[in-house]
Each structure stands twice: as structure tokens, then as C-alpha cells.
Amino acid sequence: MSGFSTARLKMVDGQVRTSDVTDRRVLDAMLMIPREAFVPVARQALSYLDLDLDVSEGGAKRFLIKPQLTGKLLQAAEIGEGDNVLVVGCATGYLAALTAKLARQVTATECDSALAAKAKDTFAALGLANVACKAAACSEGDAAAAPYDVIVLNGATEVTPAELLGQLKEGGRLVGVSAESRPPRAMIVTHTHGEFGHRALFDAAAPVLPGLERAAAFVF
DSSP states (O other), rough: OOHHHHHHHHIIIIIIIGOOOOHHHHHHHHSSOOGGGGGGGGGGGGTSSSSSSEESSSOOEEEEEHHHHHHHHHHTOOOOOOOOOEEOOTTTTTTHHHHTSSEEEEEEEESOOOHHHHHHHHHHHHTTTTTEEEEEEETTTTTOOOOOEEEEEEEEESSSSSSHHHEEEEEEEEEEEOOOSOOOOEEEEETTTTEEEEEEEEEOOOOTTTTOOOOOOOOO
């Protein structure tokens, strides 16, 4: 077993399972998808550490969220094999690749066009034919492929993502970290009978996605 394969197994056993992730499909996806493939070569040694991993290369900071949070959000999303899913702010595409193992079709968006291109190349290299990546603002989503059964945020939002919620199918759900108040919490938002219900899942922290920041308050 290679060093990365061993590290991947340790990540799943030591970080993800121990965080109450028991969904077999999620665990299998995290064992199958090589996280190091989505990390710049100079930082690949950090691929399986329990941290939000910076994968930016010269632009604004962009991250792969922590493995344990990744697993818990995917479990909470309850993605079905026939689902159409949107992954927002995918960075280099790790969360979108995992989602592609769970869903029928995945659309990923990333505001950094260079990272979006890297995500596309990595999906192709891994033979993931059911995931597409588009360069787009995190707040916009992708209306062309909507409505979505599930929307997953690869990070946190400090505002209500109204445009994203508008792309949810009736009965659909959005999962991510809400940093609108303190402490930040992982949330699930469900769309039922034209209304949106919000439920806190657990305390969690993640980098705020570009375009989903709270407006700066005026200071004298």
C-alpha cells in the first residue's frame, strides 16, 4: 500500500469514522478518491491532515475543508444515486469528486477560473464523467442545471444565500456551515411547500466562501 493510500485509510478511520460518520457510501467514496490529486504538489504531504487545506496558487485563498467536516456534511445531505447536486466553491474539486461517487450528476462552481480548470483536469484524469465544473461566483450557483436535489457548500456563508436557495428543487436541501451568528454551525436548509426550513446540525467552522461574506459594517 502506498504512503498516500495508507494516509487515506488513516484519515477515514481516525478522523471521519470517529466523527460519527457511519454512512457506508460516504466512507467508501472517501477511501476511493485520492485527496492528494486535488492538492498542489508542494503541499501534498498535508493532504490527509485534519485541517482546512489551502490549495490556492497566487490568487485569493481557497481551501479544501477538513476531512471530518466533509464527511459529516455529505452524510447529512443524504445524497441519493439519482440526485442532481450542486457543489458551491469547489476549489480544486475534492468535495465535488466525492459527491460524484454518490449522485447521478454533479455541477461544481468555483470563482477562481484557474482552479476551476484544475478541477476539470483532475475529474478527467480520475475518469469522473458525471461531474462538470464551471467558473462562477459562489453566490450565483448555476441556474442552467437547476433545480437541484442537493446543494453542498465547500465552506461557510455569513449571509443567507438566496440565489442558491432559489435553485433548490421542491423537497431539496442545502448543507453547509452558517457563520451568520456565533458560534458557526453546520446547517441543513430544506425546501418544502415553497418554504425554507433551517435546522442546526452541529458546531463547525470553515473558511467563508468568496461572495458569501457579511457586508462590512460602517465604522466612524
